Amino acid sequence: MAFTKNVEGMMLLEQPFARVPYENYRKVFRTQQKNIEKEIGAIQTAASDLAKNAQGSLNPQGTLKSIDGMIGRVESLKRKLSDLEQSAGRPTQDVMRERYQHLAVIESPTTSDAEYSQWAEKRLDRWIVDWALRTGKEKTARIIAQQKDIETLVDIDLFMDIHRVEHALAHQSCTEALAWCSENKTALRKIKSTLEFELRLQEYIELCRARRKEDAIAYTKKHLVTWQETHLAQIRQALGLLAFPPATTCGPYKRLYDPSRWDVLVQSFRTAIYTLNTLPSEPLLNLSMYAGLSALKLPACYDEHMKSVDCPVCDPALGQLAKEVPASHHVNSSIVCSITGKIMDEDNMPMALPNGYVYSKEALQEMAAKNDGQVTCPRTGYTCDFSDLRKVFIS
Ligand SMILES: [Zn+2]
Structure with missing residues (x-):
């Protein structure tokens, strides 16, 4: 018998599976591009300076030094690019290829039932690793991934990144999370994430907590004012902290000083990085x-x-x-015989004993054939003649 596979339905759950390495690859590409732009820009400036100077007084030593500088830049660029390619670029390409091949199995019309079962088993392994990674069972996740040979099909690296940043936030440092924000600036803007503002605000609050008022004012000018278009009210309120010490009992300011804000930051970060990678908030x-x-x-x-x-x-x-899922909706309930486990319907009628218990005709007939027409209720021990039974009609 051939499986009817709901390929579209299955693909819905596989979106992050394809998206995570793509996001990673995009990041590697962006970093490479930035490096190239920076170095090439500097070389172009140096070259045009040199050309200008050449028309005036020609200084051989200065010229040589400038050319050496340019060569140095090109060499360092080459090194940086090849390091990046080695450490992240190539592996990411391989990961993408292997993942697409894995998905292609369910889309192919020639996939046999046995191959599909194997695929489904691998998917279960992947989901168990995903669950382990999300619930902080990193060692378990690594062991399963290795034993099942699915290391390229699970997102251990991504979750290590998540843990690193969350660990820092739990120890009250925004540095790692801010670095992540700057790496993903464009993408975060697209999903209208305010994570970066929340982090900046927290750093400002910490300066106020330490009563470093001048630093706090300087920080506002540098990092908070840029958000005034969207967050003016919050910035204004935050400025009030300059006047209120951490021990304040005044509601709004007391809330800003509340250390539980760090937990909220962890949550906000997780939401942002999941959204960027199209990962659902709950384990697959x-x-x-x-x-x-x-x-x-x-x-x-x-x-x-x-x-x-x-x-x-x-x-x-x-x-x-x-608990949280809706109950199933059965238009017709099916009644199962507790003796045989078979469904009772018009071909296998439910029959009632005089004591009110109901079993299938098949089971009772078999019992009667073995016991001179007598049937015994297995629940109560009540015995009667088969002819005493009544048919039950379900309406
Ligand atoms: Zn149940």
Whole structure:
């Protein structure tokens, strides 16, 4: 039997899988471009200066020095570019190729069921690594990635970057997060992120906390004023901190001094870097499980007396995960015989014993055939004749 695969649906969850290395590659490219522009610009200036001087007084030693300088710049540029290519450029290209090949498996019409199962298993491994990385289980993530040979298919480097910046924020340093903001300036502007402003504001608050008023004023001029078009009210309020010491009981200023602002910064950073890489805010493993659980969830799953051992939602751990998802919508309920586990319908009618318990006709017929026409209720031990049973009609 051939699988019907919902390729489009599967691809929806795979967007970050393709996007993360692309974002990384874009960053490498931008850095290379910046380096080239900087060095070539300097060389052009030096060359035109030299040309101007050449028309006037020619100083051989000065000319030689200037040419040497230019050669030095070109050489250092060449070194920088090749370092970057070695450390980040090439691996990123390989990662992209391998990831696209991995995705191509599900799109290909010639993929067999066995190949698809293998693919799905690999996807599960990837999602477990993603879950481990997001929940701070870095060692576990690395071990799985290595053992399953999926290192190019998971985002360990990205999450290491995230941890590095978050660690710094947790230790009250904005430096790393600000460097990340400057690397991703254009992209952050596009998604209208205010992370950089929040970080700048925090650095300003820390200067006020230390009562370094002059430094705080200088900092405002340099880093906060540029945001006045969009954040004027916040900047004005922040300036009030110059008059209010950290021990203030005045609401708005007390809130600015609140150390819990650092936790908010960690959250804002995470949101920004996830958005840039199109990563969902929750682990992919959870998202796909939500989809499965919502197809099974019934109100009975949360009723102590109606739980079923065969139902994943009835399981306390998975049930916790299913709490937020909507219950499944069954237009027709199906009734399952507790003896045979088969569905009861018009071909296998439900039959009621006089004591009110209901089982499938098939099960009861089989029981009667073995016991001289007698059937026994497995739940209560009640015994009666097969002819005492009544058909049950479901409406
Ligand atoms: Zn259930």
